[in-house]
Every structure is written in C-alpha cells, then in structure tokens.
Amino acid sequence: MKRKKVIRIKDPYLRKIRYNLRMLIIKAVEVKNSQLRKEFSRLYKMGNKEEAHKVNKEIQKNTSDLGRSICVCEVCGTAKEDLLYIPKYKSWFCVACAKLDRISVPQ
Structure with missing residues (x-):
C-alpha cells in the first residue's frame, strides 16, 4: 500500500x-x-552452531513478520483493535497508539 x-x-x-x-x-x-526453538536447542547441543544459527534467524524472521502483520499492533501488541497501516514503517499500528503519538504518523 502506498498511503495510510x-x-x-x-x-x-x-x-x-x-x-x-x-x-x-x-x-x-x-x-x-x-x-x-526445540530444533535450535537440539542442534546447539550437538555442536552444529551454523545450522542452529539458521534456525534462530528463522525464529527471528517469524516473530518480526508477525509484529509487522495486520494481526497485531507493532507498538502495544494488541490484536483486538482497529489497525492503521503506515507505509513509512511498512507496518500496522492500532488507532490508540497513533492517537497517543506513540509513533510518528507521517502527514
């Protein structure tokens, strides 16, 4: 999307x-x-740190993608509220966070 x-x-x-x-x-x-995480733990204990690092990166990517999705507000994490998409951040924020200036909303 190109606009709010x-x-x-x-x-x-x-x-x-x-x-x-x-x-x-x-x-x-x-x-x-x-x-x-279980796979990461198993790989790390076996000494396969390169594979464990790849698994950890995937965990971080999943968590980051969820935070930027329309499922949750990136600031407060609420899933119940109406959400506002702000292209500058390529992310969704609840209307309450936008009104309380928890984020800088571009004009």
Whole structure:
C-alpha cells in the first residue's frame, strides 16, 4: 500500500471473527516458533552452531513478520483493535497508539 489505511469494523460479530482469525494466525506462529526453538536447542547441543544459527534467524524472521502483520499492533501488541497501516514503517499500528503519538504518523 502506498498511503495510510485504517481498517475499521463496527459490527461486534465481525470484530469477534476478525479477532479469532488473528488469534489463530498468532497461535500458529507461536507453535512453529516453539518447534524451531526445540530444533535450535537440539542442534546447539550437538555442536552444529551454523545450522542452529539458521534456525534462530528463522525464529527471528517469524516473530518480526508477525509484529509487522495486520494481526497485531507493532507498538502495544494488541490484536483486538482497529489497525492503521503506515507505509513509512511498512507496518500496522492500532488507532490508540497513533492517537497517543506513540509513533510518528507521517502527514
């Protein structure tokens, strides 16, 4: 996207669906990262530090990608609120964080 975009949902039923879908995605990333942490631990104990480093990079990438996704606010981590996309940061932020100037919103 090339400009700011707010995704607002007013219907409580649709808000609940959105929240549940976000939580499914978050949970899937958590499960994947948990598996990768076990793999990292196993590789590190075996002395295969290069492979362990690759696995650790993947964990960091998954976590970073989740933080920049529409699932959570990058500042406060909320998944329940309406989110605002700011192209300058290539990330999504909740409207509350934007209003409280926790981020610098470009004009």
